[in-house]
Amino acid sequence: MKTKKILLATLLLFSLSAALQSLAQSPREEFKENIYKSGSNYYAYPGPTQQKLTPAPKGYEPYYISHYGRHGSRYLIGKNDYDRAWRVLSRADSLNKLTPYGKDVLRRVTLLRNEADQRLGELTLLGAEQHREIAHRMYERFPEVFKGVTDIDAKSTVVIRCILSMENALQELKSLNPKLRIRHDASEHDMWYMNSKAKEIKDHQWNPQTRAAYDAFKERHQNYKRVMQVLFNDTAYVNHEVNAENLNYHLFKLASNIQSSELRHTVSLYDLFTPDEVYDNWMIENAGWYVGYGPCPLNGALQPFSQRHLLAKMLEEADANVGKKHPGATLRYGHEVCVMPLACLLEMDNCGKQVADFEQLPAEGWLNYKIFPMGCNIQLIFYKPKKGTGDILVKALLNENETRLPLHAVTGPYYKWTDFRDYYTRKLNNFRLPVDDIEPE
Numbered sequence: 001m002k003t004k005k006i007l008l009a010t011l012l013l014f015s016l017s018a019a020l021q022s023l024a025q026s027p028r029e030e031f032k033e034n035i036y037k038s039g040s041n042y043y044a045y046p047g048p049t050q051q052k053l054t055p056a057p058k059g060y061e062p063y064y065i066s067h068y069g070r071h072g073s074r075y076l077i078g079k080n081d082y083d084r085a086w087r088v089l090s091r092a093d094s095l096n097k098l099t100p101y102g103k104d105v106l107r108r109v110t111l112l113r114n115e116a117d118q119r120l121g122e123l124t125l126l127g128a129e130q131h132r133e134i135a136h137r138m139y140e141r142f143p144e145v146f147k148g149v150t151d152i153d154a155k156s157t158v159v160i161r162c163i164l165s166m167e168n169a170l171q172e173l174k175s176l177n178p179k180l181r182i183r184h185d186a187s188e189h190d191m192w193y194m195n196s197k198a199k200e201i202k203d204h205q206w207n208p209q210t211r212a213a214y215d216a217f218k219e220r221h222q223n224y225k226r227v228m229q230v231l232f233n234d235t236a237y238v239n240h241e242v243n244a245e246n247l248n249y250h251l252f253k254l255a256s257n258i259q260s261s262e263l264r265h266t267v268s269l270y271d272l273f274t275p276d277e278v279y280d281n282w283m284i285e286n287a288g289w290y291v292g293y294g295p296c297p298l299n300g301a302l303q304p305f306s307q308r309h310l311l312a313k314m315l316e317e318a319d320a321n322v323g324k325k326h327p328g329a330t331l332r333y334g335h336e337v338c339v340m341p342l343a344c345l346l347e348m349d350n351c352g353k354q355v356a357d358f359e360q361l362p363a364e365g366w367l368n369y370k371i372f373p374m375g376c377n378i379q380l381i382f383y384k385p386k387k388g389t390g391d392i393l394v395k396a397l398l399n400e401n402e403t404r405l406p407l408h409a410v411t412g413p414y415y416k417w418t419d420f421r422d423y424y425t426r427k428l429n430n431f432r433l434p435v436d437d438i439e440p441e
Contacts, residue, residue, distance in 0.1 A: 027362050028279055035270050037369045038282040039256030040289065041336050044073050045130045045375030048400035053141060054412040060383040060393060062142040065329040066318050068310065069134070069377030070336045071165040072127025073260030075116040076253065082113040085250040088242060092232060102231035105251075108267050112254055115263055123161040124260050128168045130375040135169035137400060138329075139176045142381060149179045150328040156186040157195045157334045165375075166333040180328075193313045195334050198306035200433060210291055210298040217287055217358040223280040224248035227272060252281045260374060287358040289368045293340045297354040300434060304345035304352075307338055308428050311345055314380070315421055322382055322392050322417060336372040343371050343378060346424070348396060348403040373399070382417065392417040 031038045056062065076082060089106040092098050098106065139146050146152075152173065156166040163186045170182055206214075227248055232238045255269035273281070295301040314330075321327035343351040350365035361367075379397040384390075395413040396403050402413040407423055409415055 027282065027367060028275070031275065031278055031282070035278060036256075036259045038278045039259065040282060040285040040368045041372050041374070042253070042256040042260065043369045043373035044126060044259045045134075045373050045399075047133065048137070050401040054395075054402060054414075056383050057393065057411055057414060059385055059387065059390075061144045061386050062381050063144055063384050064318070064321050064324075064327045064382040065138065065142060065145050065331075066314050066321075066380040066382070067138075067329065067377060068314070068332040068334060068339060068342060069131075069165070070339050070372065070375060071123060071159070071161040071333060072130040072168075073124045073374040074127055074161050075119045075122055075124060075261065076257050077121040079120060081120075081250065081253060082109075082116055085109050085247060085254060086113050088247050089231070092237070092242070095237070097232050097234050097237045099231060099233050102233075105231060105269065105272060108269060109251075109254060111263060111267055112258065112261070115261055121159075121161060123164045125262060126260055126264075127161065127374060128164065131165045131168040132172040134375060134377060134400070135172040136176070138379070139173060145329055146173065146177050146180065148177075148326070149181065150326050152180050152182045152329050152331065154182065154184040154331040155190055155194060155333070156184070157191060158186050158188060159195075159335075162186070162333045162335070166331070169331065169333070193309040194332060195338060196306060196309050201302055201306040204299055204302050204434065205292055207299050210296065213298055213356075213358065214287060214291055218284050221280040221283045223277050226274070227251070227277065230272070248281075283358075283362075286361055286366075286368045289340065289372075290355075290358065290361060290366060293337060293344070294366065295344050295352055295354050297356050301354055302433070304341040305431050305433075307342040307345055308431060310338060310342060311424060312428055315424060318380065318382065318394075318417075319421065322384075336376060339376045339378060340368070340372045343398055345427075346378070346396065347406045348378075348398050351398075352406070371398070383414070394420050 025033075027037070037043050086106070086109050089098065089102065089109060093103060093106055152170070154166055154170055156162045166184060166186070170184055174180055174182060222245060224244055224247075228238050228242070228244050229235075232242070238244060251269060251272060255272065258264050258267055258269060270278070290296050291299065291303075293303050293306070295304055317330055321330065340351075346352075350367075351371060353364050353366055355361050355364050355366060376399055377397075379400070381395050381397065383393040383395075391410070393410060393414045394417045395415065396405055404413065405415060405420070407415045407419050
């Protein structure tokens with residue numbers, strides 16, 4: 001009877017936590033407190049908001065972790081990410097078309113461009129720190145997984161920022177337990193599931209219905225006229241010589257990514273945007289990511305299945321490890337374009353919601369910055385009975401926070417591994433790719 005009461009109390013606490021999530025602040029309110037969140041996939045990893053995890057059911061202990069994580073904070077990837085705004089502002093400055101404020105924005109953009117010179121897409125110092133901290137918390141939260149002599153199998157995509165993220169995490173784990181036997185690799189051999197291009201899925205992103213809905217939504221949220229007025233002193237010049245939408249896009253991208261660099265201590269571009277402009281820029285990005293990688297019903301909710309090979313591999317490798325006495329951990333390091341659709345495919349919390357009206361995405365809790373900040377990660381934590389026999393249990397963490405899954409829970413965030421494996425195996429097996437809604441090029 002006492003055990004039942006404890007389990008009931010745990011379940012009620014987890015349900016209360018889920019209810020509180022639904023009463024969370026709106027993005028507008030969150031941006032007022034932390035404007036960095038408006039950066040979408042450029043949001044620097046904040047660490048877990050859930051400091052105390054739900055205790056395991058009585059008699060259970062963690063013994064295996066299956067993980068996929070994005071690289072840590074990085075510089076912007078494309079040369080034009082820095083050059084486009086710099087060139088537009090520099091040309092205008094040479095023609096005396098910038099306001100004094102515009103000249104100062106050019107000064108700051110130049111600083112960012114110089115810092116990133118020859119470092120496009122590379123891991124920043126903050127990105128390395130993020131992965132050391134994630135690994136440290138993983139070790140502290142689940143010490144049973146890493147105790148004694150045990151195996152850690154780590155893989156990275158072949159991109160250097162991912163490799164360095166993996167190496168920083170592994171160095172931290174090795175410093176905490178020198179007895180760990182670590183195998184680490186980064187090879188094209190594994191890219192079919194570690195970073196699948198999934199062209200057969202992506203070809204269905206922008207059918208005519210989706211394109212029309214997104215373009216209309218984007219038009220409603222284009223909000224950059226005031227920004228042009230504070231940058232330039234000649235409206236006619238802006239109208240004839242400047243692609244204002246494109247310039248606004250690149251300036252907001254630069255503003256969003258400063259938080260990942262060492263210049264974050266001394267430089268900001270967020271003063272260029274009002275709260276409404278910040279919100280509108282984010283809304284456009286949020287909807288774009290939802291179409292591209294989320295369960296958007298307008299394009300058939302297909303995009304999460306771009307990670308079907310990754311999920312199948314995780315199920316296969318977990319099945320091969322859960323029967324072992326002390327299997328350790330399987331760690332994988334890749335990209336946000338894998339983490340986001342994988343979280344949606346797993347239907348973690350609100351990630352799997354299908355919302356036809358992009359305006360309603362925030363109200364439905366589909367918020368990109370909660371899914372895929374720099375360093376974002378999914379951890380599946382496996383539990384076994386300490387003594388005797390019993391069901392293997394699993395719980396899922398998104399960015400180190402416990403999540404709900406579309407399964408019947410044993411208690412709180414704990415699910416039977418057999419239920420987990422069977423549900424997602426059926427989901428993958430039932431997937432069929434349509435062939436008749438691709439937008440002609």
